[in-house]
Each structure stands twice: as structure tokens, then as C-alpha cells.
Amino acid sequence: MTTRHAHAAARGASGPAARREAARQQALLRVLFAAQPAPAPLPELGVRQRDQRWSAGLAAYRGNGLEHAVAALRAQFPTVLAMLGEAPFDALCARYWYAYPPQQGDLARIGAEFPVCIAAQDELRPWPWLADSARLDRARWEVLFEAPSPLAVQDLQRLAECDSACLQLCLAPGTRLLETRWPVFRLWQLHQAPNIDGAALRAALRQPAAPLWIWRADMQAQCREISANEVDWLRALATGTRLDQALDAAAADFDVAAWLQAAVQHGWIDGVRAWPEASATSR
Amino acid sequence: MLIESTARAGIGLRQPHYREFRARRPAVGFVEVHSENFFNPHDAAAQVLAAVRAEYAVSLHGVGLALGSACGLDDEHLDRLTALVARTDPLRVSDHACFARASWAGRGTVHANDLLPVAFTRGSLAVFVANVQHVQERLRRPILVENLSAYLDFAERDFSEPGFFAELARRSGCGLLLDVNNLMVNALNAGADDAQAAVCAWLDELARRAPPDLVGEIHLAGHSRQHELVIDDHSCVVSAPVWSAYAHALRCFGPRPTLIEWDTSLPTLDVLLDEAAHAQDLLDAEAHARRAGNAMRATHAAAECAS
Amino acid sequence: MNKYQILSVAAASLIAAGGLAAVPAAHAASMEKCFGIATAGHNDCAGISGLHSCKGQATAYYIPGDFRVVPTGTCEKMGGVDMAQAKAIMNKTSKVVAFEAKVQAKANWQG
Numbered sequence: 139m140t141t142r143h144a145h146a147a148a149r150g151a152s153g154p155a156a157r158r159e160a161a162r163q164q165a166l167l168r169v170l171f172a173a174q175p176a177p178a179p180l181p182e183l184g185v186r187q188r189d190q191r192w193s194a195g196l197a198a199y200r201g202n203g204l205e206h207a208v209a210a211l212r213a214q215f216p217t218v219l220a221m222l223g224e225a226p227f228d229a230l231c232a233r234y235w236y237a238y239p240p241q242q243g244d245l246a247r248i249g250a251e252f253p254v255c256i257a258a259q260d261e262l263r264p265w266p267w268l269a270d271s272a273r274l275d276r277a278r279w280e281v282l283f284e285a286p287s288p289l290a291v292q293d294l295q296r297l298a299e300c301d302s303a304c305l306q307l308c309l310a311p312g313t314r315l316l317e318t319r320w321p322v323f324r325l326w327q328l329h330q331a332p333n334i335d336g337a338a339l340r341a342a343l344r345q346p347a348a349p350l351w352i353w354r355a356d357m358q359a360q361c362r363e364i365s366a367n368e369v370d371w372l373r374a375l376a377t378g379t380r381l382d383q384a385l386d387a388a389a390a391d392f393d394v395a396a397w398l399q400a401a402v403q404h405g406w407i408d409g410v411r412a413w414p415e416a417s418a419t420s421r
Numbered sequence: 422m423l424i425e426s427t428a429r430a431g432i433g434l435r436q437p438h439y440r441e442f443r444a445r446r447p448a449v450g451f452v453e454v455h456s457e458n459f460f461n462p463h464d465a466a467a468q469v470l471a472a473v474r475a476e477y478a479v480s481l482h483g484v485g486l487a488l489g490s491a492c493g494l495d496d497e498h499l500d501r502l503t504a505l506v507a508r509t510d511p512l513r514v515s516d517h518a519c520f521a522r523a524s525w526a527g528r529g530t531v532h533a534n535d536l537l538p539v540a541f542t543r544g545s546l547a548v549f550v551a552n553v554q555h556v557q558e559r560l561r562r563p564i565l566v567e568n569l570s571a572y573l574d575f576a577e578r579d580f581s582e583p584g585f586f587a588e589l590a591r592r593s594g595c596g597l598l599l600d601v602n603n604l605m606v607n608a609l610n611a612g613a614d615d616a617q618a619a620v621c622a623w624l625d626e627l628a629r630r631a632p633p634d635l636v637g638e639i640h641l642a643g644h645s646r647q648h649e650l651v652i653d654d655h656s657c658v659v660s661a662p663v664w665s666a667y668a669h670a671l672r673c674f675g676p677r678p679t680l681i682e683w684d685t686s687l688p689t690l691d692v693l694l695d696e697a698a699h700a701q702d703l704l705d706a707e708a709h710a711r712r713a714g715n716a717m718r719a720t721h722a723a724a725e726c727a728s
Numbered sequence: 729m730n731k732y733q734i735l736s737v738a739a740a741s742l743i744a745a746g747g748l749a750a751v752p753a754a755h756a757a758s759m760e761k762c763f764g765i766a767t768a769g770h771n772d773c774a775g776i777s778g779l780h781s782c783k784g785q786a787t788a789y790y791i792p793g794d795f796r797v798v799p800t801g802t803c804e805k806m807g808g809v810d811m812a813q814a815k816a817i818m819n820k821t822s823k824v825v826a827f828e829a830k831v832q833a834k835a836n837w838q839g
Contacts (some may be wrong), residue, residue, distance in 0.1 A: 151491070153549040155544030162540065162575070163523040170533055184540065184575045195572035202775050203535045203608035221719050223800030230797050239531040243485025243498050243521060244457045245770040248534075261797045264808025287747035292747050297739035302732040310464075329802065336805030341804060357765060358467045386733045394731050396737035402742055420680035435770035456768020466769065468762035484773045518771065536773060570775065592765045642774075655774035684774035 170199055171239045176313050207235045215252060215275040221268060230259065246283075248363035249276060267320035267343070269390035274322050276358035277314040277352040284312030286354065286406035288367050294402070296410045308408040312354035321347045355404055362364050367392040380413050428676035428708065430700035431480065432693045433683060439469055441690050449697055451478040451512055453680050457485045460501040462499070462508065469585040470509065480680070481505065482598075485532070487521035488566060489539040489553045492530060494521060501561050513678070515565035515598045516651040517588070518549070518557075519696040538571035541578040546592075547579035565637045567598035570606040570644075570653035583627035587635065597627075599677070601667050605660070609651040616669055620666040628673040636674040639665060641700060642682040656685035659696060667700070670709060671707040679704060681722050 165182045169175075179185040179192050187195050208231045212219050213332075219227045238247045253272040256395040263267055287310040296305060310333045328334060348363035351372070364372075367389040374384035388394065401407050434442060442452075451615035452473060459470050459481075473479065478680020485498055506514060517535040531699055539545045547698065549566070580588060604623050613618050627635070641664075643657030659667075659681070671677070681696040729737070742748065 144598070149549035151544070153544075153547065155542060156491055156547050156756065157544070159540065159542065159544040159548055160523070163491050163520050164525075165572075166537060167523040167531055167533055168527065170537075171531070172536075179573075184612045185573050186576045187573055191729065196652055198572040198652060199535060199537065203533055205776040206534060206569075206770060206772075209776075213767060213770060219801070221799060221801050221803045221806075222797070223804075226797045226799050226801070231795070239525065239528065239533055240534055241528065242529060243487060243495060243532045243534055243771075244460055244535055246457070246461070259797055262799070265799060265806070266801045266809065268803070283461050285463050291743060293738045294748060296741050298736045298743065302735070332460075334802050334805070336802070339802060339806045343831060354463075355466070357463075357762065373810060377667060381735075382732060385735065392731075394735050398738045399742065402748060436766060437738075439763045439766055443760070445796070455769055455771050457771035465766035468759060469766045472759050472762070481774070484771050534771070567773075572766055572775075586798040604742040654776060682774075684772045 139269055145176070149174040167239075168325070169196065170203060171236055172241055175200060189300060202236055204232055207231055207240075207248060211249055211252065214246075214249045214279045215272055215277050217271045217326050218252075218256070218268060218330050220334065221265070221271060221325075222265070226370050230256070230262075246354070249279070252276065267318075267322055267325065270281055270316070270318040270322045271325060272321050272348060274314055274326055274352070274361070276362065277316055277350075279355050281312040281314060281352055281354040281359050282357070284310070284354060286310070286312065287408055289319050289402065289407050289409060291407065294412040297398075298414070300412070302385060303380060304413050305381040306378065306413050307375055307384065308378075310353070310406055310408040311370070313406050315369065315376065316350040316352060318350065318370065319347050321345050323348070325352050352405055353404055362407070368397065371397065381410075426703050428678050428706060430679045430681065430697040431478075432681050432697050433482075434473065435684065435687055436466075436685050438693075439586075441473070443469075443472070445690070446476065447690070447694055449477070449694065451479040451480055451678065453482050453679075453684060454513075454518075455482045456483040457504055459505055459509075462504065474509055479509055480513040480515070480678075481509060481511040482567075482680075483514070483516035483534065485521070485534065486516040486533065486552075486556065487519060488516055488556070489518060489520035489545060489549055490522040491548045492524050492557060493543070494552050495530070495532065499556060499559055500543065502556075505558050506562075515567055515638065517567045517569055518589075519569055520548075520663055525533055527628075529662060536569055538569060538573055538575070540550060541576035541580045541582055542575075545577045546585060546588060549589050550593045551648070553589065553595045557594065563594050563596060564578075565596045565598035567600050567640065568603055570600070572604040572610065572650060572652075576584045581626060582654055583623055584630055586628065587631035590631060590635050594672065597631075597635050597687075598640060599627075599636045599670060599674075600640040600642075602640065602642040602644055602659065602663050602682075605619075605663050605666060606651050606653045606673045607639045609646075617662040617666055620662075621669045624666070624670050626672050633674040636670070636677050639667065639677050639679040640682055641679060643698070648681070655682050658692070664699070664703075667708075668703055671703060674712065676704040676708045 162183060165180055169180065175196055177195065185192065208228050210229065211231050221387035222230065234252055237255060238251045252267045254277060255274050256262055257269040292320040295336055321342050322347060327336050328342060343373065348370045350361055351364045352359060352361045371384065379387065385394065431449050431451035431453055434452040434454055434704055446705045454470060459466055461467060467557065483502060486494060487503065490672050520539050521533045521535055521537055522530050525531040553564065553566065566589065568582065589595065590597060601620065604620040608619040613619040642653065642655040643658045643659055644651050645656055679700045681693055681700060685691055
């Protein structure tokens with residue numbers, strides 16, 4: 139899920155009456171996403187309500203947007219929620235909501251910039267693994283929106299029979315590589331327990347970090363730590379490299395046979411395509 | 422008339438009830454879900470909807486099209502809805518008479534993810550007509566547009582609210598999803614002395630201005646008072662005044678498929694089914710009154726509504 | 729064998745083992761399981777202004793700057809690092825030892 143430009147419709151109503159409504163709607167949206175609630179309605183809104191009734195109406199909308207966003211972000215970032223606690227998480231959501239107003243009408247798709255927003259919070263600098271924990275939560279969320287692997291026997295046949303200089307091995311869209319300097323996978327695992335053990339968390343933080351591989355399996359997200367060798371190989375595949383070049387990029391002792399077996403079992407491969415036709419569909 | 426003998430009550434199907442609903446397979450006329458929550462074709466929720474659809478009529482109720490947005494619709498959103506409609510083959514498709522999108526300097530277009538109020542002006546009407554027609558062309562079917570509960574409204578207006586919907590339907594071919602609870606919330610927040618009478622007056626005006634088949638579905642829900650305002654939070658049982666106004670709506674427009682909506686503080690499935698059963702009783706009573714040749718009553722009621 | 733030969737042999741043996749035949753079953757969750765794992769959608773048309781609760785009232789009238797984001801969850805249990813150290817760790821792995829000492833000290837202090 140990438141941020142994209144919303145389509146401003148070229149069609150639709152035009153003319154002065156419709157333009158007037160466009161201006162009114164822009165003004166209301168600005169009021170809703172302003173850092174502070176406006177004490178009185180702007181004249182261009184033409185709102186009937188005044189004083190206390192204006193404040194209550196405005197608060198109903200500002201509160202509703204935010205409460206829905208908080209609920210969506212809580213579902214999407216459970217580890218960050220546990221790390222921060224509910225009230226600080228909600229306050230962070232509010233900062234996020236006003237700093238990054240959503241661009242689509244589906245709350246399941248907000249949150250892409252949440253890790254960046256976390257990294258920008260001065261108050262959170264003493265916990266530098268928070269942003270990467272958010273990236274892991276986000277990756278686990280994103281893979282569920284991607285199609286499962288359609289790998290067929292024909293793909294494996296191409297792999298068995300064709301020259302690697304004529305092939306491309308395409309990773310399934312429901313996979314993510316996350317490189318991090320923090321042991322966020324271990325932290326995530328520890329956060330699955332009903333009573334989270336502080337000593338275990340502190341011990342985990344003393345362990346070295348490893349890159350993470352996240353994928354969708356059986357409609358749920360899976361994750362595991364991977365080696366630097368595997369990262370080289372996956373990076374090469376993810377950039378759409380020709381298969382022979384990807385193999386050259388992998389370390390000499392990288393066990394490509396074991397990787398293929400796991401990849402087929404877990405649905406990491408979208409397909410094995412002929413080069414250069416494959417380049418048109420590479421990720 | 423077919424619709425009068427078959428109008429059924431349904432319930433909103435929400436995630437905490439999925440398993441119990443699957444296990445019990447209760448006899449409801451239809452289930453309604455929020456379209457956007459099923460936009461992802463690859464997750465477990467999509468499988469749930471497919472399984473439910475195999476046994477029930479499903480109505481898709483959107484919250485994100487933002488049909489009143491003067492900047493136009495989000496094509497990608499409409500693509501996702503079109504795909505969902507194609508794989509679900511729903512009984513009805515609906516969304517709200519709201520806006521949510523507007524252009525935003527430096528960020529393209531922002532979508533508030535809320536049901537924001539529109540002014541009942543000729544400009545708004547032109548926007549709605551264009552957007553509704555565009556949706557209907559893409560979906561190749563008419564849609565229903567729901568009246569809002571609004572916590573702010575606008576001094577400038579060229580139409581009354583019922584007049585706005587009558588005109589929108591006439592010009593775009595869409596129907597109205599009549600939310601009786603929203604009418605009550607608006608009447609209460611407007612400080613009406615007799616909110617129920619205000620709602621009935623609204624219904625009567627609609628009946629005068631539009632054909633009865635304008636109303637394609639009715640929504641019923643609970644609301645709650647929160648400080649200065651009554652909020653349409655779908656958090657409790659349908660209030661007695663809303664049930665009375667609902668009965669009035671049935672007299673005006675005939676039995677119409679009716680949904681019990683509950684989103685906040687979700688109760689047990691049984692509570693929802695009880696509410697739906699009550700709605701079904703009122704639907705059956707109205708259908709019976711009409712079918713049993715109680716022409717006097719029906720004619721009288723229609724005359725009363727339209728007078 | 730070079731890596732490509734290894735890969736093609738592995739592919740051939742996966743075909744021979746019928747490994748792929750098992751894949752659709754492995755990836756298709758049973759319908760009943762879907763009813764259990766489907767998550768709640770967050771799009772709905774109910775107003776949750778939050779005006780009724782203290783928390784909601786705070787968010788409805790939220791003013792950035794009035795709310796400090798001070799972790800009360802597991803971050804509190806983990807302790808933190810100061811930014812200079814975090815930066816050093818991010819930039820230079822040789823500083824990891826110093827970081828570990830710092831975390832250890834905090835762990836001892838908190839434990």
C-alpha cells in the first residue's frame with residue numbers, strides 16, 4: 139500500500155454554485171484538521187450554529203474522526219500500543235491524524251506514515267526501537283492486503299529446465315523485508331504474552347538485531363529473522379534482477395535449495411517468468 | 422405489490438458476531454455490512470462475507486464514497502467498490518448524503534473519513550447528481566443515498582431536506598435510504614418541542630414531494646445524549662419515539678426492507694435479533710393492513726401523509 | 729554444482745515430491761477458521777464523538793502540545809536510552825558495547 143495521489147475528478151459538477159460548495163467544504167475540512175478547534179465558525183462556512191452549540195458540533199466531528207482513527211491505528215499497531223500504553227498512544231494518534239490527514243476513505247489504509255511520525259517525536263527518542271516496531275506492525279498489516287501466491291508447477295518447471303539468464307524469480311506481493319538495528323522481532327514475540335516480562339524485554343534489547351522477513355500465510359502474517367546472506371538474495375530478487383545475477387549476488391554459502399523449499403511451502407514466490415518479458419511485471 | 426409482501430427486517434453483521442451468526446444461521450431477511458470493511462479481497466473477512474452471501478441476501482452500505490464532495494469521487498475507491506459489488510452481487514448498494522473529500526494545499530485531496538454535512542443548495546444538488554450518476558454508471562445499478570444526522574448545518578439553502586432528496590432522486594435515478602433515527606437526532610439537536618412530530622412532518626413532506634418507492638430501505642438505530650448534543654452512536658436499542666416515527670414512515674411509504682444498525686457497545690446477537698423481530702412485526706402489520714383490503718386505512722393514511 | 733544447478737535440481741525435486749500440490753491447501757484457510765480470524769473493520773457510520781467519556785472529551789477538544797507522549801506501557805519497563813547513545817548505536821556498531829552497558833545498568837537499577 140503506497141501513498142498515492144487521489145484522483146481529483148475532472149468530471150462532475152462545475153459552475154459557480156458548485157464552486158461555492160467546494161470552497162465551503164475546503165473550509166470545513168481545514169477547521170476539522172486544524173491544530174486547535176476554532177472558537178467561532180468562519181464566515182465562509184455559513185454555519186448556523188453559534189457559541190456553545192458551534193463548539194459542541196465541531197467537537198462531535200473532530201472527536202468522531204479522531205476516535206475512529208485511534209481505533210484503526212490500535213488494531214494496526216498493537217505492539218506500539220503495548221509499548222506506549224493507551225493514553226500516550228492515543229495522544230500520538232492525534233498528532234498523527236493532524237499531521238497526516240488521510241487521503242482515502244478507508245480507515246484500514248491509514249497509518250503508512252505512522253513509523254515516520256513516531257521517529258519525529260522528540261519525546262520518544264529514548265525508545266529508538268519504537269519506529270521499527272511500528273514498521274514491523276505495519277508490515278504484518280500490509281501483507282494481508284496482498285494476493286496469495288499463485289505459484290504453479292509450470293513455474294517450477296521453468297526453474298528446473300531453463301537457463302537462469304532467461305528467468306526472473308518474482309517475489310509474492312505479500313512479502314516484506316525489514317532491516318532494523320533493533321531486535322524488534324524478539325520484542326514483538328515477548329509482547330504476545332498476556333503478562334509482558336520487563337526483564338525479558340531488557341534482556342532482548344541486549345541481543346543483536348537481525349533483518350526480518352514478513353509474509354502472509356493462511357490469511358495471517360508470519361515473520362522470521364533471516365541472515366545477511368538471505369537479505370542479499372532477497373534484495374536482488376526484489377529489485378527485479380535476472381535470476382543468474384541474483385544468484386551471483388547471493389553469498390557462496392547461501393543455501394538456495396533450502397530457501398526454495400521454504401519459499402514454495404510458504405508462498406513467497408509469485409512466479410518464475412521468462413526474461414525479459416518478466417521485467418514488465420517486476421516489482 | 423411484491424415489495425409489500427416481502428419487505429423483511431435485517432441486521433448489521435459485525436465482527437464480534439461472525440462466529441455465532443455462522444453457528445446459528447438466524448432467520449433474518451438480510452444482513453448489511455459496511456462496504457469498505459470488505460474492500461480487501463484477500464483477507465479472512467472477504468471469506469466470511471462470501472460464506473454469508475451464500476446463505477443470505479447482503480446489502481452493502483458504504484461510508485466512504487463521499488457522494489457530496491464537490492471535488493469529485495475517488496476513482497480508486499470506486500474501483501474497489503465496483504469489484505466488491507461484482508464479487509458479492511448484493512441486494513442493495515448504498516452510501517450517505519455527505520461529503521468527506523476536499524482538495525488540500527500540498528496534500529492533493531484529503532478524505533476526512535467522516536459523514537460531513539452538506540448544504541441543501543442547488544450547487545450541492547448538482548454535485549450529488551453528477552457523483553451519483555457516475556457511481557451508478559460504474560456499478561450498473563441504482564444506489565440508495567442515506568439522510569444524515571448532522572451536528573452542524575448551513576444557513577444557506579435552496580431546498581428543504583426532503584425536497585433535496587426528492588429532487589436528487591428525480592434527477593439521478595437513485596433511491597433514498599431513509600434513516601429514521603437520523604431524523605430524530607436532527608430534530609432533537611434542533612431543539613424541537615415535539616421531536617417525534619417534527620420527524621413525522623419531515624416524512625409527510627417527503628411523501629408529498631416524491632413517489633413512495635423512492636424509499637428503498639429504512640435504517641433504525643439507537644442514539645445517546647452526550648452533553649450538549651444527541652449523538653447518532655448506534656449504541657443502544659431503538660427508542661420508542663423512533664419506533665413510532667418508523668410506523669408512520671411505513672404508513673407513508675409502505676413496508677420497506679428495514680435494518681437494525683448497531684455499531685458501538687455491540688450487544689449480544691439475540692438483542693439485535695429481537696430488535697429486528699420487532700421491526701418485522703411492524704412490517705408484517707403494515708403489509709397485512711394493506712393486503713387485507715383495508716383500503717380505507719391505507720388510502721386514508723396515504724392521504725394523511727400527502728396532505 | 730553451482731548455485732543455479734542447485735536451484736534447478738531443487739525445483740525438479742519439489743515437482744517430483746508433489747510439493748506444490750499441497751500448497752493450495754496450505755494457503756486456503758478453512759471457512760470456519762476465517763470466521764475466527766477475521767478482524768473487525770474500522771469503517772462505520774456511527775458517531776463516536778467520545779463526548780460521553782473523559783477520554784473522548786479530551787480527544788474531542790484535543791490541542792496538540794497539551795498532551796505529552798510519555799510512555800506508560802512496556803517502554804517504561806524497558807527503560808530508555810538517551811538520544812546521543814541511540815544515535816551512536818545507529819551510526820557505529822562499535823558503540824553497541826557501551827549501549828549494552830547502559831541498558832544493563834538501567835536493567836539493574838529497575839530490576
